[in-house]
Amino acid sequence: MPLDSSDPAETGLWARDVTVTYRNGVTALRETTFSVPTGTIAALVGVNGAGKSTLFKAIMGFLPLARGDIGIIGHTVKSALRKGIVAYVPQAEEVDWTFPVLVEDVVMMGRYGRMGFLRMPSAEDEAAVTEALRRVGMLDFRQRQIGELSGGQRKRVFLARALAQDGQVILLDEPFTGVDVQTEEAIITLLKELRDEGRVMLVSTHNLGSVPEFCDQTILVKGTVLHYGPTETTFTRANLEHAFGGVLRHF
Structure with a gap:
């Protein structure tokens, strides 16, 4: 080609x-x-x-x-x-799951590039995190510790971080x-939706x-x-x- x-x-x-x-x-x-x-x-x-x-x-x-x-x-x-x-969804072994951090805070990391030096989330940032969690089916888990989740749930959270970042x-x-x-089926469905939005995966x-x-x-x-x-x-x-x-x- x-x-x-x-x-x-x-x-x-x-x-x-x-x-x-x-x-x-x-x-x-x-x-x-x-x-x-x-x-x-x-x-x-x-x-x-x-x-x-x-x-x-x-x-x-x-x-x-x-x-x-x-x-x-x-x-x-x-x-x-x-x-x-560019957004990145890592392998499980690249992440320290014992580090105490909430699901919503992990997803908010995708917004850091849009924040000021003090990293104070705006209403737009909060809305982006909520929408990202909704799209991956993890909205009800936003106050959970990341280490408490299953492997599949953790993967969804990092997908949500990529969505909150608005990675193309x-x-x-x-x-x-x-x-x-x-x-796996849920991830594939989401990837197809993102493809239809014009993104590259x-x-x-x-x-x-x-x-x-x-x-x-x-x-x-x-x-x-x-x-x-x-x-x-x-x-x-x-x-x-x-x-x-x-x-x-x-x-």
Whole structure:
């Protein structure tokens, strides 16, 4: 698929020849190129250590690029982060669940970029948090401690934080790990709604079975982007075996 980064209305998120090298000299991503239009759910698929987390960190500005460029809805990474365009839904193991914080306070963190130095929430901030919790079905849990929730409920809370932030590009790291079927279906339904609102969702997942059900595009990663494009033509046995380095017995 040709990469055209000239029209941000057509291309929500793109990378061109991106290479990321860590300080120890290890190159985690090399010459990575892909394009995801606005109004798209894209699956990011690959084995552990393939570079999925590195790509997320590069998009969020946590890692410098050795070469190449990333564009986010017409902005550079730095500009997009300053404007709160990129939101992140982390894996469960990245969060300290013992830290005493209320659900509504976690979601309010998504509004910090819009607040002043003292981080005093406005009526608009409070309304955004309430609406975000409503959309993920967690409004009745707003006064609960985050550590008291189930895995699926916690995932919904961090989705609500992304919604409160009004992120136009949402990065989801293994959103279906440790959640029940009902929660998975609810998350997929919400992602489809957000897609219809014109947002970009990049979903890192090991759950290959669900990818064709809700992902418009697929990006296959193994140290670089091997294949990307519409799921129906990219998410094939041959491409998956290329990405996973062997025969897929249950595909």
